[in-house]
Amino acid sequence: MVRLFLYEHLSAGxxxxxxxxxxxxxxxxxxxxxxxxxxxxxxxxVAGLDxxxxxxxxxxxxxxxxxLRHDAVWVVAPETGGVLGALQRCVAxxxxxxxxxxxxxxxxxxRAAPLWIGCSAQAIxxxxxxxxxxxxxxxxxxxxxxxxAEGNAVQRHVVKPDDGAGALATRLHPSRAxxxxxxxxxxxxxxxxxxxxxxxxxxxxxxLLGRRGALELLSVNRQRLSFGxxxxxxxxxxxxxxxxxxxxxxxxxxxxxxxxAGCVPGLRGFVGIDLVxxxxxxxxxxxxxxxxxxxxxxxxxxxGRPLAAEILAACTDCGRA
Numbered sequence: 119m120v121r122l123f124l125y126e127h128l129s130a131g132x133x134x135x136x137x138x139x140x141x142x143x144x145x146x147x148x149x150x151x152x153x154x155x156x157x158x159x160x161x162x163x164v165a166g167l168d169x170x171x172x173x174x175x176x177x178x179x180x181x182x183x184x185x186l187r188h189d190a191v192w193v194v195a196p197e198t199g200g201v202l203g204a205l206q207r208c209v210a211x212x213x214x215x216x217x218x219x220x221x222x223x224x225x226x227x228x229r230a231a232p233l234w235i236g237c238s239a240q241a242i243x244x245x246x247x248x249x250x251x252x253x254x255x256x257x258x259x260x261x262x263x264x265x266x267a268e269g270n271a272v273q274r275h276v277v278k279p280d281d282g283a284g285a286l287a288t289r290l291h292p293s294r295a296x297x298x299x300x301x302x303x304x305x306x307x308x309x310x311x312x313x314x315x316x317x318x319x320x321x322x323x324x325x326l327l328g329r330r331g332a333l334e335l336l337s338v339n340r341q342r343l344s345f346g347x348x349x350x351x352x353x354x355x356x357x358x359x360x361x362x363x364x365x366x367x368x369x370x371x372x373x374x375x376x377x378x379a380g381c382v383p384g385l386r387g388f389v390g391i392d393l394v395x396x397x398x399x400x401x402x403x404x405x406x407x408x409x410x411x412x413x414x415x416x417x418x419x420x421x422g423r424p425l426a427a428e429i430l431a432a433c434t435d436c437g438r439a
Contacts, residue, residue, distance in 0.1 A: 119159075119160060119161055120159070120160040120161070120189045121160065121161050121163070121188045121189045121190070122154065122161065122162050122189065122191070122192060123165070123169070123184045123185065123187070123190070123191045123232075124147065124154070124163065124164045124165060124194075125180075125181055125192070125193045125194070125195075125205070126144070126147035126150075126165065126166070126193075127177065127193070127205075128140050128143030129144045129147050129165070129166045130165035130166045130170070131165070131166050131171055132175065145412070145415050146194055146411075147164065147165075147166070149414060149415045149416065150192070150194070151164050153424065153425060153427075154427070154430070156424075157424045159426075159427045159431075160190070160430065163188065165180070169184055177201075178208045181205055181209065182208050182209075182211070182212060185208070185232045186212055186232075188232055189233060190232055190233040190234075190430070190434075191232050191233070191234060191235065192235035192236065192430075193205045193234075193409075194409060194410045195409065197242070197245065197283060197408070198279070198281050198283050199281065200246065200281070202242055202408070202409060203242045203246055206234055206236070207239065209232055209234050210234065210239065233433065234433070235387055235430060235433045236387045236388075236408070237384055237385055237386055237387060237389065237408035237409070238383070238385075239384075240384050241382055241385050242384075244406075245382070245406040245407065245408040246281050246408075247280050247281060248278065248280050248314075248405050249280050249312050251405060251406055252314075252403075252405075254381060254382065255378065255381065255382075255403055257381075258377065258380070260374070260377055260378065260381070260403055261400070261401065261403065262403050262404075263314040263315045264314075264315075265399070265402070266315035266317060267314075267315055271315065272315040272317070272318075273292065273293055274290060275290075275291050275293065275294045275296070275297035275313055275315055275316055276288060276289065276290050276291070276297065276313070276314050276315075276316045276351070277291065277300045277301050277304075277311055277312070278311065278312055278314070279311055279312075280309065280310055280312050281310075284353045285343070285351045285353040288350070288351045289348060289349040289350055289351065290316055290349040290351055291349055294313065294315075298313055301313050317394040317396055318394070318396065319394040319395045319402070320340070320394065320395040321343055321392075322338055322339065322360075322361075322392075322393050322395055322401075323340075323341055323390055323391065323392050323393070323413055324336075324337075324338060324339070324374075324375060324391040324393065325337045325338075325339060325388070325411070325413045325414070326385075326388070326389040326390070326391065327388065327389075327425070327429060327432060328386035328387055328389045329386055329433075329435060330432075330435065331383065332376070333375040333376065333379040334375075335368070335371060335372045335375050336417065336421060336423075336425070337358060337417060337420070337421065338359065338361035338368060338371060339356040339357060339358050339359065342354040342355050342356065342357065355412065356412060358413060358417055358420050359417070359420050359421065367395065367401075370400060370401065374393075374401050375391065378391060378403070378406065382406065385406070385408065387433050388409070388411070388425075388429050389408060390409075390411040390413060391405075391406055392404040392405045392407065
């Protein structure tokens with residue numbers, strides 16, 4: 119049976135996190151671990167519960183060490199600061215070491231390296247930049263906030279980190295000028311922040327299963343956003359599977375997922391797409407999440423499907439990143 123190492127970045131013990139974020143990380147970790155164990159398709163080692171970093175050991179060193187002991191590694195981590203990409207490279211770099219050790223360590227098969235459960239390195243790199251993602255999608259004819267930048271289509275603009283997760287450091291402003299001033303005041307690399315037109319409409323997310331170059335639409339979820347002082351935007355969770363199969367918009371969203379898969383190769387395993395359903399233009403893609411998201415929690419039960427086992431099988435079928 120495949121030995122799988124499950125690593126959720128915030129709950130693993132190698133980094134510190136705010137209590138609210140830590141709780142969300144634990145919730146995703148526990149839901150995924152429970153689904154894997156219920157499916158009985160692998161022997162799961164959970165970071166922070168069954169294995170922990172040594173004193174002073176970095177997250178990368180911890181994952182690298184455990185990757186040598188397992189057949190597959192499933193990482194749940196944000197793109198922020200290149201964390202998800204760095205962890206993917208860390209697992210991929212175990213190829214040489216694993217090729218030496220696997221013949222004697224009791225592994226269940228002789229793959230050259232531990233299998234990465236998730237999106238390819240290239241897909242992670244693209245999705246880790248909101249700017250690059252929207253440019254790629256727009257070039258493929260997919261509606262994004264960039265389509266609202268022409269003329270005076272909108273007044274309000276939003277500022278966010280180019281590699282941020284969720285609503286991290288995201289603020290809404292009444293004008294583009296105010297948004298540009300906010301971005302300039304954040305200091306550092308001017309490309310670290312993006313300024314986008316604010317798209318009015320219903321905030322939704324798609325939960326998708328990527329395999330063999332296609333994205334299956336699992337559910338359409340409603341995002342709960344809050345608005346605070348100084349234009350701060352908060353993310354307050356999701357309502358799962360809010361759009362029934364009979365809703366005609368669902369077919370349009372299925373075709374949208376198909377189009378995204380066509381222009382962003384390597385989206386596999388669990389993938390999320392954040393979007394806004396504009397009252398006139400329909401679905402407008404905001405970003406792609408190349409990883410497990412909070413919408414996974416409770417989704418297997420809601421759909422009556424062994425999603426963890428299906429994701430594992432999809433990544434095994436697709437091969438390594």
